[in-house]
Amino acid sequence: MIPYIARRLLFVTCGLLIVSFVIFVGIRVAPGDPADVMILGVPTAEEKAAIHKRLGLDKPILTQYGVFLRDLFLHGDLGESYFSPDRISSLLLKRIPVSLQLVSISFFFTLLIGIPAGFASAVFRNTPFDYAVVSTVYVLQALPNFWVALLLIMFFAVRMSVLPAFGRGGIETFVLPSISLALPIVGRVTRFVRSGLLRVMPELYIRTAYSKGLAPGTIYFKHAFRNALIPLVTDLSMQFVWTIGNAIVIEVIFGWAGVGRLTMTAIGARDYPTVQGCVLFFAAMFMLVNLVVDLAYVLIDPRIEYK
Amino acid sequence: MPRASRSLRRNKRLLIGAAIVLPFIFVAAFGPLLPGVEPYELDMRNSKQAPFQRGLKSILGTDALGRDVLSRLIVGARISLMVGFIATLGAATIGVILGMVAGLVGGRIEAAIMRATDVIMCYPFVVTAIIASALLSPGLRTILVVFIAFGWTGYCRVLHGVTLALKEEAYVEASRAIGGSTWWVLWKHILPNAASTIVVMATLQIRIMILAEATLSFLGIGIQPPTPSWGVMISNGREYLTSAWWLSTMPGIALMLVVLGANLFGDGLNDHLEVRL
Numbered sequence: 001m002i003p004y005i006a007r008r009l010l011f012v013t014c015g016l017l018i019v020s021f022v023i024f025v026g027i028r029v030a031p032g033d034p035a036d037v038m039i040l041g042v043p044t045a046e047e048k049a050a051i052h053k054r055l056g057l058d059k060p061i062l063t064q065y066g067v068f069l070r071d072l073f074l075h076g077d078l079g080e081s082y083f084s085p086d087r088i089s090s091l092l093l094k095r096i097p098v099s100l101q102l103v104s105i106s107f108f109f110t111l112l113i114g115i116p117a118g119f120a121s122a123v124f125r126n127t128p129f130d131y132a133v134v135s136t137v138y139v140l141q142a143l144p145n146f147w148v149a150l151l152l153i154m155f156f157a158v159r160m161s162v163l164p165a166f167g168r169g170g171i172e173t174f175v176l177p178s179i180s181l182a183l184p185i186v187g188r189v190t191r192f193v194r195s196g197l198l199r200v201m202p203e204l205y206i207r208t209a210y211s212k213g214l215a216p217g218t219i220y221f222k223h224a225f226r227n228a229l230i231p232l233v234t235d236l237s238m239q240f241v242w243t244i245g246n247a248i249v250i251e252v253i254f255g256w257a258g259v260g261r262l263t264m265t266a267i268g269a270r271d272y273p274t275v276q277g278c279v280l281f282f283a284a285m286f287m288l289v290n291l292v293v294d295l296a297y298v299l300i301d302p303r304i305e306y307k
Numbered sequence: 308m309p310r311a312s313r314s315l316r317r318n319k320r321l322l323i324g325a326a327i328v329l330p331f332i333f334v335a336a337f338g339p340l341l342p343g344v345e346p347y348e349l350d351m352r353n354s355k356q357a358p359f360q361r362g363l364k365s366i367l368g369t370d371a372l373g374r375d376v377l378s379r380l381i382v383g384a385r386i387s388l389m390v391g392f393i394a395t396l397g398a399a400t401i402g403v404i405l406g407m408v409a410g411l412v413g414g415r416i417e418a419a420i421m422r423a424t425d426v427i428m429c430y431p432f433v434v435t436a437i438i439a440s441a442l443l444s445p446g447l448r449t450i451l452v453v454f455i456a457f458g459w460t461g462y463c464r465v466l467h468g469v470t471l472a473l474k475e476e477a478y479v480e481a482s483r484a485i486g487g488s489t490w491w492v493l494w495k496h497i498l499p500n501a502a503s504t505i506v507v508m509a510t511l512q513i514r515i516m517i518l519a520e521a522t523l524s525f526l527g528i529g530i531q532p533p534t535p536s537w538g539v540m541i542s543n544g545r546e547y548l549t550s551a552w553w554l555s556t557m558p559g560i561a562l563m564l565v566v567l568g569a570n571l572f573g574d575g576l577n578d579h580l581e582v583r584l
Contacts, residue, residue: 015429026442027442030442032444138567138571139563139567142514142562142566142567142570143563144518144541144562144563144566146522146525146541147555150559154548154549154552241431244431245431245433245437246433248434248437249522252526263438264437264526267438267442279438283430286429286431
């Protein structure tokens with residue numbers, strides 16, 4: 001097991017290196033020039049050249065990448081933002097917890113509501129309750145999350161002045177952002193739990209459990225749910241990753257100082273080092289989530305083992 | 308082709324989904340040709356009118372510049388749906404072709420294609436689309452390119468599997484024995500078998516593409532104003548949440564209905580064609 005984890009971590013590192021290279025070259029090749037953003041009005045050729053020289057952009061791309069790698073591995077330094085006096089690493093360190101909090105809380109709500117709802121819907125299938133849940137789920141899945149955010153702001157912040165529309169501080173500022181982020185995903189989780197359970201229920205071992213005289217509750221929890229869990233966990237990992245991405249929009253709407261919003265402003269300003277740092281963060285998150293989920297499979301299904 | 312699992316008439320989801328989506332498609336195709344549809348005409352005297360204020364004219368209200376919301380919705384329908392369709396079509400075409408080629412040809416080409424598929428599939432569509440579109444100059448062409456570039460992988464994987472499975476079948480060998488070329492085999496045998504899966508995947512993907520276009524346009528890196536895609540309209544209406552709530556609400560309702568309809572239709576189709584994804 002340990003060699004497996006070690007190998008996966010090695011793959012993650014290689015993957016991150018490749019991503020760093022792709023984004024490094026990509027943003028330098030893409031249209032747009034930080035010099036244009038830095039200088040008000042139309043910059044002259046000399047001013048542009050001077051800025052390029054200061055930022056090290058006049059050297060060939062591979063040399064620049066070499067410098068980046070050297071700074072990264074020898075000094076643990078991701079560089080300095082073009083537009084603020086911060087080092088990228090400290091910028092990221094300040095913002096990562098913000099984004100992670102948003103994503104975790106939303107995901108927690110999603111699981112809190114989605115799993116019981118799907119469970120109940122499967123247990124009471126074809127009752128009016130089930131129909132209500134399924135219809136709601138369809139609607140929820142169709143909601144664009146930025147629109148939901150705006151609607152929620154309109155109702156709760158503007159009309160009823162109950163919750164703040166902007167910013168991040170006490171607990172009340174967490175409510176609207178997490179709900180907007182969670183709502184479209186709750187529907188999908190519910191649906192997956194429901195269909196997973198429904199798929200598993202007709203299986204032979206469930207009937208055996210019934211005939212053994214086990215209580216329905218035990219059957220549902222111990223047998224059905226665990227077996228339905230694996231495709232659910234696969235999908236959940238995908239949903240978590242999607243949530244990280246959708247958080248960007250929510251951060252922009254609610255003005256949270258997270259990595260997502262930083263990415264958007266940095267791309268607009270062509271702040272290369274910041275963009276690199278943010279993209280690396282996202283890539284690392286995706287790869288780590290996949291790794292954690294793969295390891296979780298071992299816990300859920302004892303038949304699975306890695307070498 | 309797999310037999311339909313139940314008659315079309317009893318497949319409620321398919322019908323409801325189609326009933327929701329078809330009017331939108333109709334409106335998108337023919338709406339802008341109707342008289343009285345003026346999405347760009349400014350009329351500052353009547354700006355920010357609530358819906359239903361002026362009878363049949365501007366029935367859904369006007370925006371800050373006096374433009375009729377309904378007209379903009381209609382033209383926006385065309386744009387949002389068109390992006391979804393074209394992007395999905397492009398992605399499906401590329402993915403299907405690459406998948407079949409990988410399955411049939413094998414060897415290093417297959418390895419290369421499948422490796423590329425794995426790498427691209429690692430990264431969630433939305434984030435990558437956001438970053439890629441933001442880096443390139445935002446606009447209709449950019450998002451089409453980005454969506455197609457990141458959307459083809461699903462089809463490729465499926466077609467690769469199908470091709471591998473079918474390539475050993477007797478009738479393929481027979482076709483080859485009587486001199487059928489590779490392409491002919493692909494066209495006549497492999498494609499029909501994969502057709503239902505492709506169609507269901509495509510219906511699912513259209514919904515993702517439409518939402519992605521809306522998100523990108525909302526963030527300002529998709530369709531640019533004054534072109535009224537629904538995402539742009541929602542973004543424009545954001546300033547007026549207190550004064551003119553209908554500006555952001557209407558396009559959102561439209562979006563939600565279209566996606567809902569596409570979902571229902573896709574699931575219904577899935578059942579009808581008995582596809583296993």
